Amino acid sequence: MWTETAPGSGRWTGPQQLGGGPLVPHLAVSLTKDGRWQLFGERIAGLGPDPDGNRREIVALEQTRPGGPFGTWTSLGNPERDPVRGRHVGAPVVARNADGTAQVFVRDWAKGVSTRRQLPGGAWTDWKGLPAERGLEVQEGLAAVTAADGRVHLVGAGHDTVHHWVQDRPGGELAPARGLALPAPADPPALLAQPDGSLLLLYREPRTSRPLAHRLGTDGGWEAQDLDIAGRGHGLMAVATDPAGSGSALLVTRNDNGGLSTTSVGPGADPRWSDVAGVPRGPVVGTPSVTTDARGRLVVATLTAEGTLWTSTRGAGEASHPG
Numbered sequence: 023m024w025t026e027t028a029p030g031s032g033r034w035t036g037p038q039q040l041g042g043g044p045l046v047p048h049l050a051v052s053l054t055k056d057g058r059w060q061l062f063g064e065r066i067a068g069l070g071p072d073p074d075g076n077r078r079e080i081v082a083l084e085q086t087r088p089g090g091p092f093g094t095w096t097s098l099g100n101p102e103r104d105p106v107r108g109r110h111v112g113a114p115v116v117a118r119n120a121d122g123t124a125q126v127f128v129r130d131w132a133k134g135v136s137t138r139r140q141l142p143g144g145a146w147t148d149w150k151g152l153p154a155e156r157g158l159e160v161q162e163g164l165a166a167v168t169a170a171d172g173r174v175h176l177v178g179a180g181h182d183t184v185h186h187w188v189q190d191r192p193g194g195e196l197a198p199a200r201g202l203a204l205p206a207p208a209d210p211p212a213l214l215a216q217p218d219g220s221l222l223l224l225y226r227e228p229r230t231s232r233p234l235a236h237r238l239g240t241d242g243g244w245e246a247q248d249l250d251i252a253g254r255g256h257g258l259m260a261v262a263t264d265p266a267g268s269g270s271a272l273l274v275t276r277n278d279n280g281g282l283s284t285t286s287v288g289p290g291a292d293p294r295w296s297d298v299a300g301v302p303r304g305p306v307v308g309t310p311s312v313t314t315d316a317r318g319r320l321v322v323a324t325l326t327a328e329g330t331l332w333t334s335t336r337g338a339g340e341a342s343h344p345g
Contacts, residue, residue, distance in 0.1 A: 026315075050115050122142075164176060260312045274312045322334045
């Protein structure tokens with residue numbers, strides 16, 4: 023973990039070891055209602071020649087107070103009791119309910135989705151499978167957000183469409199959403215909750231890698247957004263609301279040269295690719311991240327092949343921090 027030395031400074035301390043390993047290379051991160059960070063991951067709890075000894079578990083870590091130290095990793099178990107089936111459970115994603123409690127989602131062995139919810143006192147419910155239509159299968163790659171109305175939305179890549187669940191009310195149960203069938207995805211989707219109450223869904227088109235965008239308005243229907251841009255790069259994309267735009271967002275991806283490219287998407291945007299300047303030599307690794315800092319500026323972050331944290335702040339140039 024790296025920590026900014028001061029809000030909006032663009033300078034970092036770290037990295038700090040948080041332990042918990044061996045973890046698969048994915049973490050879900052969420053901020054509690056009182057300002058504490060929570061982390062969720064998938065741990066390899068057992069590895070050996072015996073299939074029954076190859077075990078996976080979902081684990082969680084949280085700060086003891088805002089800005090303070092982290093406690094110890096806690097096991098949330100596995101929705102599959104059979105260790106062989108448990109190896110097929112996917113990495114977790116997290117969203118926050120209207121009351122501020124965390125809700126974790128994973129793809130299970132049957133290619134459905136299982137969930138566990140943290141109660142206000144800190145305890146967790148048992149694992150529970152989400153209802154699904156007959157024949158529904160989710161591949162690896164979920165995304166979950168909380169919309170402006172307080173309802174949690176979950177999407178997952180399927181073989182021929184993107185599946186969508188939504189709460190019936192803030193804090194309620196999730197059920198498959200009815201509406202327009204979305205086009206087939208080539209990779210896991212990115213989902214963004216916009217301040218106006220809408221959702222923006224982005225993923226790559228099969229065979230072309232071209233980004234596809236759909237907007238879910240407050241009327242509950244998905245509407246395709248015409249990006250009219252060619253495919254660029256590969257892998258998962260990151261997206262964040264652009265505070266300088268009128269409902270638009272910034273999309274970030276790795277490009278074919280091993281660097282980063284961005285484009286604006288959404289209402290009022292002029293989609294066109296732009297390479298991010300100053301990326302260190304050599305390919306960046308993993309999925310880039312993008313967020314807004316304390317001064318309301320968009321910040322893109324990624325790791326270099328040497329494990330160095332590299333960030334770029336819009337309007338403030340680029341910076342790197344040795345790992």
